[in-house]
Amino acid sequence: MKISFLALMLISTTAFAADLNKAKTYRSNGMLDEAKRELVEVAYASESSPDQKAEALLLLGDVAQEQGKPQVANENWRQVIQLYAASRFATLAKERMNARAPVAAPAVQGNQLTAGTVLVVSDPNHPWASGPLSASLASPTTLFEGSLSQAITAARQQPSIAGILEISLVTDSAFESGRVTCYRPNGGSVWVEKVMFNIGGGAERIARKFADGLAKKIARKTCP
Structure with missing residues (x-):
């Protein structure tokens, strides 16, 4: 039996739309971790349309907000606005951001952080990666705007902070690699997850492949 190219495209589109619908069903039933996994898949799958990716990122923000992770949200x-500015989901993302009160840096409001919070130090060249990677982690997280050494200093001063997650996505060398490292508040390494990717395609594409692979590896892990 012959299947036309158009039919294959329709099948592919339907499959990813179903994943998005599955994520919405998970979310409506309080299964937020399952919803996040589906949304990450849709957001970074090459088969997803721009609108599907934008909606998935928007919903990842909504889920993070529901889980008490305002910085991740x-x-x-912000990714929706930057990557899909012409999309209607960018307008919705702006409305959500404008509706939220500014969140102080963790070093300022450490006494308000949830016990067991993990500071996330993002890759400076790919700050967007902190979103999906923070969402994958089982521990509560908050973004830290500073270096690893500064995060360690802040963590030592705040008993509510349980660990530090450092993200590194190297896309401009002969040996590209992605790495997520979990540290104790005193700076001691607890675990490391790595991915390798060397089939080319540009730095941004490689970085997103790294983030996708790392998100799967650290899914439901805790730090420390």
Whole structure:
């Protein structure tokens, strides 16, 4: 039996739309971790349309907000605005960000952080990666705007901080690699997850492949 190219495209589109619908069903039933996994798949799958990716990122922000991760929510919504500016979901993301009160840096409001919070130090060249990677982690997280050494200093001063997650996406060398490292508040390494990717395609594409692979590796892990 012959299947036309158009039919294959329709099948592919339907499959990813179903994943998005599955994520919405998970979310409506309080299964937020399952919803996040589906949304990450849709957001970074090459088969997803721009609108599907934008909606998935928007919903990742919504889920993060529901889980008490306002910085992660903001980062996901910011990605929608930056990557899909012409999309109607970018307008929704702006509305969500404008509706939220500014969140102080963790070093300022450490006494308000949830016990067991993990500071996330993002890759400076790919700050968007903190969104999906923070969402994958089982521990509560908050973005830290500073270096690893500064995060360690802040963590030592705040008993509510349980660990530090450092993200590194190297896309401009002969040996590209992605790495997520979990540290104790005193700076001691607890675990490391790595991915390798060397089939080319540009730095941004490689970085997103890294983020996708790392998000799967650290899914539901805790730090420390």
